[in-house]
Amino acid sequence: MPHNDDFTIGLNEALSWLDQKRHAVVGEFDVERGYFWTACAAVQNGNPLYWDEQLAAQLTGGPTAPLTLLSAWFRPHYWMPGRDTIPLPWQTHFDLKETLALPEAVATDSEVVFGEPIRPGDRIHCCETLRSLSEVKTTKLGKGRFWVIDAVCHNQHDVWVGTETMTGFGYRNVGARQGQQG
Amino acid sequence: MNSIRYKSLTFEQVHVGDTLPPLAHEVTTTSIILGALASRDWRPMHHDRDFAQQRNGTRDIFMNTPNQAAWLERFITDWAGPKARIGRYKFRMGDSICPGDNMVFNGEVLGTEMDEQGCGWVSLRIALSVGSEEKTRFTARVALPVDEHDNPWARSGDRWRP
Structure with missing residues (x-):
């Protein structure tokens, strides 16, 4: 790899993303x-709670979504007419x-x-923010950087329904695996 | 409306050191694919064995993150009942969960706390294991009713501090 020892590639651009809202998506x-x-x-x-009307x-004033389905509501369909590629959740992770x-x-x-419960008929929108980008670290996987990304989600009334925070480690030189690759 | 009878733990019934009833499940190809599609995760490593083995280097397709979370939610509410409202959870993934794995959830109450709004919270430490190997470690913060008349789901705005 030509830039194997250079860990400053793209660093200034990536640092400019810190605390900036990126990749706003609205559920389809x-x-x-x-x-x-x-x-x-x-x-x-x-x-x-999910089966008994x-x-x-x-308890909740009517049906609500299982809490852990949060990310499902803004994931794109596998296919849509006119779309050539599937947008990726956690796009900032892949950008980094x-x-x-x-x-x-x-x-x-x-x-x-988790914030307000999500209900049938809601339309969820979400925005990513890069919260941190680490110095170069060496782990058993390889050498790279850790990052923390928030995905903040609201309903159609702009009421907060939840925030997902993902810590990722991007690296070179594959060793033993840890975590889920993405 | 008639009151519906169901089992739900109250805050005062829970103590530090209590353990949750273990939850075991024999993971199959079907359960992994079903969980991925239910969470709208179309990525091939969760349904295409060749892709998972060749691109991810895993033994087989593996359980996606939202599906692990869905199992976690079930594990907590199986124990605490429908009035329990999860405020937050955090987890660290180790190795993958694949078809053929007999996964087992175990959990313990780490702490209890009443917040300024009178909401009763329990902190849980949970492990998802296969055999003797701990695959994923979770922590969770869950609101329980302080008594039989309380309902954490009725909290919103400043009264809900997850």
Whole structure:
């Protein structure tokens, strides 16, 4: 690799992204209940909050989405007419890989904080922000940089519904794997 | 509306050191693909074995992050009941979860806290293991009703501090 020892490639550009809102996306469809049940079925989640209409009305004022479906509401469809490529969630993560010339990356940590419940008919929008970019670090995977990215999500009334925070490590020189590659 | 009967833990019933009932699941190709598609994750390493092995170097397709989170949510609410409201969770992924793995969730109450708004919070430490290997470590902060009349889901704005 021609730039194997140069870890300043693209650094100034990447640093200019710190605390800037990037890649605002709006969900391509309204939140729908079919997904609630599909998601619950996938993990055999029998929480009556998601299956019992009367209980949902009593506790949450009506149906709400399983909390951990948050990211589903702004993920793009696999295919749409006229679209040549699939937009990637966590686009900033992939931008950093490319800009910093770090061909490999893993997501090492994930944190999600939940706000107002998401309900059928909601339309979720989300915006990414790069929160930090580390000095060059060496791990058992290789040499590279850690970064922390927030994805802040609101509903159509601009009410906060949740924030996902992802820590990634972009690196060169693959060794033993750790985390999920992305 | 008639009151519906269901099991839900209250804050006062939970103590530091309590353990959650373990949750075991035999992971299959179907459960991994179902979980990926349910969370609208179309990336091929979660449904295409050749891609996962050749591009990711994994044993097989592997469970995607949102699906691990969905299992975590089930694990917590199986224990605490429908009134429990997860405020936040954090996790660190180690090795991948693949078909054939018998994954087991175990959890423990690390702390309890009543916030200034009178919301009762429990902090949990949870591990997802396969055999003796810990694959993913979680922490979670979960609101529980302080008594049978309280409902964490009724909190919003300044009264909800996850």
